[in-house]
Amino acid sequence: MDLAVRAEQLRSERQPFVEATVVRAQPPTSAHSGDRALVLADGTIEGFVGGQCTESSVREASRTVLEQGESMLLRVLPAGSGEFPDTPGATIAVNPCMSGGATEIFLEPRMPPIVVAVFGDSPVAEAVGEFARRVDYSVEQILGTSVPAEASVVIVASHGGDEAGVIRAALDAGSRYVGLVASRTRGAAVLDDVEPTDEERARLRTPVGLDIGARTPAEIGLSIVADIVRVARSGGLARSSGESGRRVEVPRGTGPKPRTAVDPVCGMTVTITESTPHLVLAGRTVWFCCPGCRRRYEKDDVA
Structure with missing residues (x-):
């Protein structure tokens, strides 16, 4: 199996996964430095990083890596062993298998990029798209009132058109951040047409963007993307519950957590x-x- 090709396929399908690489291996473990595998969200391992006991530790650690969105250095040690040099910052898993040996495996999350869907062709809409791409977000254009199912963020920057219809479609699609570029007065009037519930209103933002005194389209676009980053980093775009700690967007369709x-x-x-x-x-x-x-x-x- 060509893991590079498989990884690209998973990215194109917007499936989260973990890249696992053996950094160090101590005999008699069956793994060797440089061995690699992909760990899918359901616990499936494609590739090789060690025997079944090691795989169990890698699966469990990968769940945490995907939930927190942070890399991990996993040290798998045989029971009763303290011979492997200590590595600050590593997570330790004791391997009860009789085969022995110790390994260090670097686990790196590969999460689908946040999708920012933009409605409108105004200069502000263009600026939002440009800045969003600069921070490696995926940008899609909304045509009509059809909101992409994977869009966690929807920005309405049309200065007219069916703004209320797009906002309603975004809320119904489950988008976590729906921003309208408008003054407070006009924004309130548009939201009255949307008639959001209290839960939906918590996902709405108008005027949208951080208050940085923005005046030009570029400055407004910057303030909007900066606010999206702030919310994303605080876990506000997360689509599934997880443990405490920094959380990242998990796309719809990922499926239930592995048992x-x-x-x-x-x-x-x-x-x-x-x-x-x-x-x-x-x-x-x-x-x-x-x-x-x-x-x-x-x-x-x-x-």
Whole structure:
């Protein structure tokens, strides 16, 4: 499998994933420095960064990486080992598998860019698009009142036209940030036509943009994109719940979070996928980090 081609495919499909790269490996681990894999949002691993116990640790850590949108250096150590040199800032996972060995794996989130949909062809609309692209956002033009389903941000900068219709379409589509370029008086009149609920009103902004004393179209565009960045960095564009910490946009269509279970033998939290080792006993499914723990559980259960 060509991971570079696969990664580009995931980006084109706007699917979040984690790039995992083995930085260091200590024998007898089966991984080697430079081994790579892609970890999808459902816990699927494509590529190779180690055996099943290591994969379990990588899956669990990747969930945190995707939720927080921050890279992580994961140190996977064999149980009872302290031989691997300490690395400040690393997250440690103890590997209960008997194969031994230690690895350091760098996990880097690859999130779809925030989509900013712009309605209008005014100079302010053009400036919003230019600044949004400069911060690596994806910019789309709204034609009619059809709002792209993936747009977390909608900016109405037409100075007329069916502004209320576009705003209503954006709210109905679930956009988290809907901004109208207008004076306070005219903006209030447009919102009266929209008739937003209290929850929808919390997603509306008019006048839109940070108050930086902007006068020119370029300055107004800058103030709008700066406010979008502020909201995005504070987690205001997040589409799914997550743990505390910095959150980033997760596009609709990502699907539910992967299920997890605790290995009853070693206590490791494992992400449940089709390849996760398991047993069905008396109608109950028991999940394991690796075949070794499953065999040990079977032996103890029989005994």
